[in-house]
Amino acid sequence: MTWQTVERRIKNTIVPPNISILKCNGKDRRRVVSNNGNNISMKTGVKTAQTKAITYSMIKYAYNTLISKKCFDSNNFRYKFQSEYDAGPCRYSMVGGILVELGIARQIAKGQSCYYEKI
Numbered sequence: 001m002t003w004q005t006v007e008r009r010i011k012n013t014i015v016p017p018n019i020s021i022l023k024c025n026g027k028d029r030r031r032v033v034s035n036n037g038n039n040i041s042m043k044t045g046v047k048t049a050q051t052k053a054i055t056y057s058m059i060k061y062a063y064n065t066l067i068s069k070k071c072f073d074s075n076n077f078r079y080k081f082q083s084e085y086d087a088g089p090c091r092y093s094m095v096g097g098i099l100v101e102l103g104i105a106r107q108i109a110k111g112q113s114c115y116y117e118k119i
Helices: 003-013 056-069 074-087 090-101
Strands: 020-022 029-035 039-043 051-055 105-110 113-118
Touching: 003 056, 020 090, 029 090, 039 056, 039 090, 051 056, 051 090, 056 074, 056 090, 056 113, 074 090, 090 105, 090 113
Parallel strands: none
Antiparallel strands: 020 029, 029 039, 039 051, 105 113
16 A cells, blocks of 8 residues: 555545544543645644644654555654654554554554554
């Protein structure tokens, strides 16, 4: 599968407000509030309306890492997006959750966190 195919699937599948993305804990989900073709915003607060956004370039990097290494973890994400991770570590699981939702990866629990393995 090419990135262009994945990108098309993101645009067609990750459609707010009726989709939620699995969190790293493996049971809770984040509701998608917007997908404009460049950024995807998700609700992050349980009791607030706070949102965080990820970019398609983050997802592309995760996808390419997953294809080449067969897995994607928070170290991979921080390598390329350290400042974004520092501002909101949940962005890592938001990116991985998109790949899970598309059936490209499976989430593997790892202590209090997780990583993503290519299906």
